[in-house]
Amino acid sequence: MTDMKAKRIEKIISEIELIRRTEIEKIPAKYIECGYKADNKLPIVTDEWKDFDENTVIGGLDNHCRIYFEIKTPKSVSENNQFRLKLLSGYSGTFNSSRNPQCIMYINGELVQGLDLNHDEYILEADTDYKIHIYYYSGMFSEKYHMKISLVQADTRIEKLYYDFKIPYDAAELFDAEDYRHTETIKHLNIAANYLDFTEPFSDRFFDGAAKACDYLENNYYGKYAPHEATVDCIGHTHIDVAWMWTYAQTKEKVQRSFSIVVELMKRYPEYKFTISQPQLLEYLKEEAPSVYADIKELVRQGRIDIEGAMWVEPDCNLPSGESLVRQIIWGKRFIKDEFGLESKILWLPDVFGYSAAIPQILKKSGVNKFVTSKIGWNEFNQIPYDLFKWVGVDGTEVSTHFMTCRDEGWDNLRATTYVGQITPAYIQGTWDRQQQKEYTDEVFMTYGYGDGGGGPTEEMLEMQRRLHQGVLGIPKTEMMT
Missing domain, CATH: 2.60.120.260 (Galactose-binding domain-like)
Known part of the structure; x- marks a missing residue:
């Protein structure tokens, strides 16, 4: 049976979309x-x-x-x-x-x-x-x-109306039509929608109704229900391959485009935080666009951008020798310390296809105590049963390890995860559902933002985070972090 109340909200959101620009x-x-x-x-x-x-x-x-x-x-x-x-x-x-x-x-x-x-x-x-x-x-x-x-x-005012309606609607659609989390959200959206008058968009009557609809949701829906059991910490990021399907010259351009977008969005969203890995990219930025690099350094000083990753780039870890991996860390940590005064403690390798058994020993001797990765979740046939664990290397050295669990709730492949997520109800819910060690923590993190020249987080993601942070029924609350 068609949920006509939900269909009404879907139609209203499409009508708002038509007048956004x-x-x-x-x-x-x-x-x-x-x-x-x-x-x-x-x-x-x-x-x-x-x-x-x-x-x-x-x-x-x-x-x-x-x-x-x-x-x-x-x-x-x-x-x-x-x-x-x-x-x-x-x-x-x-x-x-x-x-x-x-x-x-x-x-x-x-x-x-x-x-x-x-x-x-x-x-x-x-x-x-x-x-x-x-x-x-x-x-x-x-x-x-x-x-x-x-x-x-x-x-x-129209932008606020659009997002105030869209986020709860998208969340409600994750649940069955008879589910309380769906019916309760759609109920409130319909009450708010009763204030709207589309007979003359942009008129005083239209904007008065829009304000009343947003006020209703603010006072009666957002953050008004018992909080979800989990919190998803959102880390702004843009993964950029230094070398893949393009030249080094194009990598340098991708860096300038992506990090300048980060700087501009931070001017408009004071809560926005971002993490940069791979010092090689920052060296490119320093050489090619020193003004943007200076902005990045100031945002690091303010604590809004973090520089992590330990290694100079995010290298393959199957073919290189141990000496090569050690030098990656020496060069990476030295740049981060010299340029930003930070001591890198996390090896960040979301996009590599395998790992040397010597890595835990190398990390411990290098002063790096955590390891984060993702692509092992792409395994076609089976799933490692742990996302949070101690990785024991070939010599017995241990390092705290996390496999990222970011995924869209609607994906068919239940094992797959990503390091280029988006802040939507489906991604927030999917990231928590995929986390396997819920008995140890009610918190999980995800990285969000388009990668490889896609510019990182978008205005839409940041607007969605503001509302998910307030509290949306049935969806984990979000926090910004680095």
Whole structure:
């Protein structure tokens, strides 16, 4: 039997989605094809640059171009108005955040943020002149496509309404229609929905109803039920392979895009925390974008970003010699200590396919007392019965070890886990359900954020965390941590 009350909420969320953005204007630009950049000095726009609009064909395998335009934003008519620059890529191929289109945006000469399919907007100030350069990378597929650059308007009240409804609804849908956790949540969403009036969106009557709906959920739903037995600690992260399907030059660009996105989001979300591994990536950032590197160092000083991992990169651990693994730690720990004043205590290897039996001994002698990994959970045939345990090495040395349990509740493979999770009710619930040693702890952690150039955590993930942190019926509460 169809749950019509839940269907009503699904329809309301889709209606809110339709009015989240209003296009103000399409932005014409100039562009020129180019190769890999040598630095962040911006070129002078000359007569050689061609006209760029939504009909211009770009893309192709491993191509770059530069795009330039100037814009003045309108005056704001409300404190709730937001003007956003939006890049809408016409790319329609396989979604793969590591290989899809990505770019670096410069405003008035300064590198400000990466943009990609996961982070396609940037908030602009009202009544302000902007000179904007975009250094565009087409990705690792051969498809050609169009891209539209536009100025859009958002409203913070509509954004709040959208997320206040979406998170409880997504949580309720994880449970059977007769389950109390489903029926109770849908009941409150329907009561809140009764305040809404969509006959004239953006009118005073619409916003008055939206405010009442959000107030109802705040006062009667969020955090009003007995807390879940578990807490999921959320660690912002973006896993980046130093070498995989792209050149070192592209790795350097991925670092600039990803970490500049982290810095920008931290300006808007003071609770947001993030962990960086692999000092090699930070050295690239220091060389290529010293201003972003300085921002990272300041955020480390504030305790909002942590640098961990112990090793210089996250290496294969099957083929290298013991001497090689030791040098990875020497170089990694030295950089972290010299640059940030931190003593790395965790070996962070989420993406390796095997482990030398000598690692516990090497870690103990190197002053590293914890080991975290993930990919062993991808085993096709069986599952190791422990996620928290002491790993005993070939010489008897022990190291505290954790296999990450991050997964979407809806995945068919019950063993699979990931190190590039998302903050959604399904991931939060799935991460706790997959944890096997519940008798020892009611706390588990997950890393969230798109990797390999996908830009890390998104605005949507951070908005969802705020509401899951308040308390959503049936779902573990979230906390931000490094």
